[in-house]
Amino acid sequence: MKRPNALRMAVTLLAAMATTSVDAGAYPDHPVRIVLPFGAGGVADVSARIVADRLGERLGQRFLIENMPGAGGITAAKSVISASPDGYTLGLVSNGTAISAALFKRLPFDAATDFEMISMLGSFDLVFAVDAASPYKTLADFITAAKAAPGKLDIGTVTVGSTQNLGAELLKSAAGIDVQIVPFRNSPDIVVGLLRNDVQMMLDFPAAVKGQVDDGKLRLLATSGVKRSPSMPSLVTAAESSVKDYEVTSWNGLFAPHGTPPAIIAQLNATLKEVLAEPDIKQRLNDLGIESRPSSPEELMALFKADVKKWDAVILKAGIEKK
Numbered sequence: 001m002k003r004p005n006a007l008r009m010a011v012t013l014l015a016a017m018a019t020t021s022v023d024a025g026a027y028p029d030h031p032v033r034i035v036l037p038f039g040a041g042g043v044a045d046v047s048a049r050i051v052a053d054r055l056g057e058r059l060g061q062r063f064l065i066e067n068m069p070g071a072g073g074i075t076a077a078k079s080v081i082s083a084s085p086d087g088y089t090l091g092l093v094s095n096g097t098a099i100s101a102a103l104f105k106r107l108p109f110d111a112a113t114d115f116e117m118i119s120m121l122g123s124f125d126l127v128f129a130v131d132a133a134s135p136y137k138t139l140a141d142f143i144t145a146a147k148a149a150p151g152k153l154d155i156g157t158v159t160v161g162s163t164q165n166l167g168a169e170l171l172k173s174a175a176g177i178d179v180q181i182v183p184f185r186n187s188p189d190i191v192v193g194l195l196r197n198d199v200q201m202m203l204d205f206p207a208a209v210k211g212q213v214d215d216g217k218l219r220l221l222a223t224s225g226v227k228r229s230p231s232m233p234s235l236v237t238a239a240e241s242s243v244k245d246y247e248v249t250s251w252n253g254l255f256a257p258h259g260t261p262p263a264i265i266a267q268l269n270a271t272l273k274e275v276l277a278e279p280d281i282k283q284r285l286n287d288l289g290i291e292s293r294p295s296s297p298e299e300l301m302a303l304f305k306a307d308v309k310k311w312d313a314v315i316l317k318a319g320i321e322k323k
Helices: 002-025 041-060 072-079 093-103 139-150 163-174 187-195 206-214 261-277 281-286 297-318
Strands: 031-036 063-067 091-093 115-125 127-131 154-157 179-182 201-204 218-223 249-257
Touching: 031 041, 031 072, 031 093, 041 063, 041 091, 041 115, 041 261, 041 281, 072 091, 072 093, 072 249, 091 093, 091 115, 093 127, 093 163, 093 249, 093 297, 115 261, 127 139, 127 187, 127 206, 139 201, 139 218, 154 163, 154 187, 163 179, 187 201, 187 218, 201 206, 201 281, 206 218, 218 261, 249 261, 249 297, 261 281
Parallel strands: 031 063, 031 091, 154 179, 154 201
Antiparallel strands: 091 249, 115 249, 127 201, 127 218
């Protein structure tokens, strides 16, 4: 009697294993939602759609982008972490999320415990731009002029607390210069201010100034990254232009709600690595100024925590009041 019982147990176990295998392999069996804390049309939105479309092709289901802009990315993050942890609601995490964690006294979520990181998607730098008629041919020229006339030069950025704004604050600190940082409502307004000489330099993402640079109205001085951008290999970094140890690198990645099955996280991570290695995807991202950069979940979480610490120090030194 013992032998038949053992046989039945073995058969039951094998059946359970087969069912588990089928269930794990069935993901995704309906469309997946990716929530973005940004509006449509921006670099994050366009790049996320490129990756989402290819993910959908590889996994046989649509990956739908849902734009949910809002202060600090709070609305988008809450939408993701309150969803069922089944892999069908994902979110975009970025250095902006890390800045929010440093800038807000209290958030309705803790990324370190509420997010299941999946993978980075890419990284991209800021650029320093001036009017094409400006006397400043390099970032070092601007810094020299700022030191010669403390408080007389202005740098335009978007909203206080943004990556661009804090990048300018970091430049003040790293270069030891006294300049005014002027916040504008949006990037086009900064360009207008720069061309009118209301500000003498601006700091923004490449896409925000590409049209004016191509038209010969603006000139790029440097990038903010630790190394030269693959999309702009001839443009020096700030560190190469006299601002030692200066680095501001923006990045984005995907996360899922805490408790999402490890098998789903692993499947998405592996598929993203394949997608981000495809030559046409790499080129399309490169055209947006983004370097394709997949990662492990652990690497993405470590990057997030390091950025929170970095920007917290910049916010404190700049005297920016926490919200």
